[in-house]
Amino acid sequence: MSAANPRIAILGFSIECNKFAPVATKAHFVARTYLEGDDILVEARSTAPTMLPEIPGFVAAMGAAGEWNPVGIALAMTEPNGAVEHGFFTEFCDTVRQRLKAALPLDGVYFCAHGAAITTEEDDPEGVLFEIVRGIVGPDVPVVATFDLHANVSDRMVQEIDAFIGYRTNPHLDMRERGEEAAAVLRELLAGMKTERVRIRLPIVPPTVTMLTAAGPYAEMIQLGQRHMGPEIINVSVMGGFAYADTAKNGLSVIVTARNVAAGTASSAAEKLAREIAQYGWDNRARFYPKLTPLDEAVAKARAVGRDPSRPALCFADVADNPGGGARGNTMYLLRAFHEAGVQGALFGIIYDPPLAAEAHRHGVHYNFEARFNRDETTNFSEQWTAPARVVSLHDGNCVGRRGIYAGTRLRLGPCAALRIGGSTVVVVSHRAQCADPIFFEMMGLDIAKARSVAVKSRGHFRGGFDQFFKPEQIVEVDLPGLTSPMLNRFDWTRLPRPVIPLDDNVAWSPPF
Numbered sequence: 001m002s003a004a005n006p007r008i009a010i011l012g013f014s015i016e017c018n019k020f021a022p023v024a025t026k027a028h029f030v031a032r033t034y035l036e037g038d039d040i041l042v043e044a045r046s047t048a049p050t051m052l053p054e055i056p057g058f059v060a061a062m063g064a065a066g067e068w069n070p071v072g073i074a075l076a077m078t079e080p081n082g083a084v085e086h087g088f089f090t091e092f093c094d095t096v097r098q099r100l101k102a103a104l105p106l107d108g109v110y111f112c113a114h115g116a117a118i119t120t121e122e123d124d125p126e127g128v129l130f131e132i133v134r135g136i137v138g139p140d141v142p143v144v145a146t147f148d149l150h151a152n153v154s155d156r157m158v159q160e161i162d163a164f165i166g167y168r169t170n171p172h173l174d175m176r177e178r179g180e181e182a183a184a185v186l187r188e189l190l191a192g193m194k195t196e197r198v199r200i201r202l203p204i205v206p207p208t209v210t211m212l213t214a215a216g217p218y219a220e221m222i223q224l225g226q227r228h229m230g231p232e233i234i235n236v237s238v239m240g241g242f243a244y245a246d247t248a249k250n251g252l253s254v255i256v257t258a259r260n261v262a263a264g265t266a267s268s269a270a271e272k273l274a275r276e277i278a279q280y281g282w283d284n285r286a287r288f289y290p291k292l293t294p295l296d297e298a299v300a301k302a303r304a305v306g307r308d309p310s311r312p313a314l315c316f317a318d319v320a321d322n323p324g325g326g327a328r329g330n331t332m333y334l335l336r337a338f339h340e341a342g343v344q345g346a347l348f349g350i351i352y353d354p355p356l357a358a359e360a361h362r363h364g365v366h367y368n369f370e371a372r373f374n375r376d377e378t379t380n381f382s383e384q385w386t387a388p389a390r391v392v393s394l395h396d397g398n399c400v401g402r403r404g405i406y407a408g409t410r411l412r413l414g415p416c417a418a419l420r421i422g423g424s425t426v427v428v429v430s431h432r433a434q435c436a437d438p439i440f441f442e443m444m445g446l447d448i449a450k451a452r453s454v455a456v457k458s459r460g461h462f463r464g465g466f467d468q469f470f471k472p473e474q475i476v477e478v479d480l481p482g483l484t485s486p487m488l489n490r491f492d493w494t495r496l497p498r499p500v501i502p503l504d505d506n507v508a509w510s511p512p513f
């Protein structure tokens with residue numbers, strides 16, 4: 001062990017869990033990214049890694065800053081889904097324990113977390129994992145962690161690590177930068193810098209669509225934090241959280257990591273800044289209520305642009321059926337309504353329906369058949385629907401993301417089919433993913449620029465992928481039923497802290513310090 005060539009453990013557990021969605025098993029992680037040991041480094045250094053870009057960014061920045069000795073531990077990362085099957089989580093914890101102990105002595109740890117995981121038995125799996133890590137490496141080895149902006153933050157998630165680094169953009173376009181930031185912070189910690197974390201949680205569980213970072217109250221909180229960065233402040237993270245995890249730790253949180261603070265004495269600058277940002281959020285609480293477009297209005301808009309090519313095309317977001325929030329990506333409300341209304345020139349994507357994609361592959365291009373959607377589905381909201389269809393094109397679903405959150409990421413959507421159904425062309429896939437990247441249409445030979453309307457199963461990440469086609473004013477967020485509806489009063493919550501905005505009246509708050 002030497003400071004000149006520090007041994008740094010790299011591990012991660014990253015999934016966003018919607019308690020109302022079906023359970024996520026080890027197979028879901030294996031299908032996306034499950035790696036142990038130095039396979040993590042091999043994959044992180046490949047040209048199009050399957051993992052999100054935090055670890056690749058961290059690894060590149062650590063290497064660029066000097067000598068180091070990375071030690072891959074374990075990484076389990078997958079698309080948002082339901083709660084993680086607890087047996088797999090226990091197995092993962094055991095793997096982390098064994099490999100971390102075998103890797104000792106270590107000089108530092110980087111943990112890539114999402115922050116909104118739950119298991120079928122545990123509401124704070126990240127906290128459990130951080131305790132395990134801290135217990136093995138001891139109090140003096142620096143541990144740095146990165147988080148998705150939708151993290152639900154517990155006290156131990158803040159206290160068991162030395163630096164809390166959350167995404168600052170939504171759509172998440174700064175994942176790699178946050179990994180690079182983690183490397184820079186870890187280098188400072190290795191050189192002897194000490195930190196203290198200050199954290200304030202508000203009784204606000206913001207609906208997903210109110211957490212954009214281009215504009216709005218959440219964007220203003222993040223900007224306020226960034227404007228007040230100073231020599232004493234190493235990071236300001238404003239975590240919006242993920243409502244559908246339904247945990248006691250839900251709630252908009254401000255976490256400030258302060259530099260060179262004696263242990264146990266919170267920096268007054270960090271406290272002041274956290275308080276100021278939290279107060280700003282509280283003062284703007286009335287702006288954390290969603291405004292969506294009713295289905296009939298959305299259909300009327302789609303009909304109008306379909307008839308009149310001189311009007312700007314529109315992008316319809318089915319925010320309630322977002323696979324990026326654990327939904328299935330297969331509800332029929334919007335497609336069926338467009339079909340019944342005779343909407344022309346629409347693209348729909350991406351609908352998760354493996355049996356239908358397989359059937360289209362058996363039939364081949366140009367074949368006409370009755371497309372039966374959701375033939376095997378029993379999930380709430382995923383209704384069966386049948387319509388006459390023609391196979392337009394087929395694809396094996398292997399692609400590299402082109403733009404937005406998936407840019408440069410290797411993706412496997414399984415067998416895919418484009419089906420012409422009335423005035424719409426529908427992309428059907430075999431692995432669930434959020435429609436955040438134009439590549440999902442383009443690889444099927446479909447021209448987004450020629451479409452009159454494009455309907456996406458996505459809450460907000462489509463904004464980072466489709467911005468070259470649609471300005472914000474061309475986007476219509478449609479109010480539909482679904483597992484990720486921003487209308488939070490439609491869910492049966494059991495664990496959310498109450499009273500809370502936007503569910504309750506008479507919610508009170510005052511700064512804790």
Ligand SMILES: [Zn+2]
Binds near residue numbers: 149172
């Ligand atoms: Zn997120």
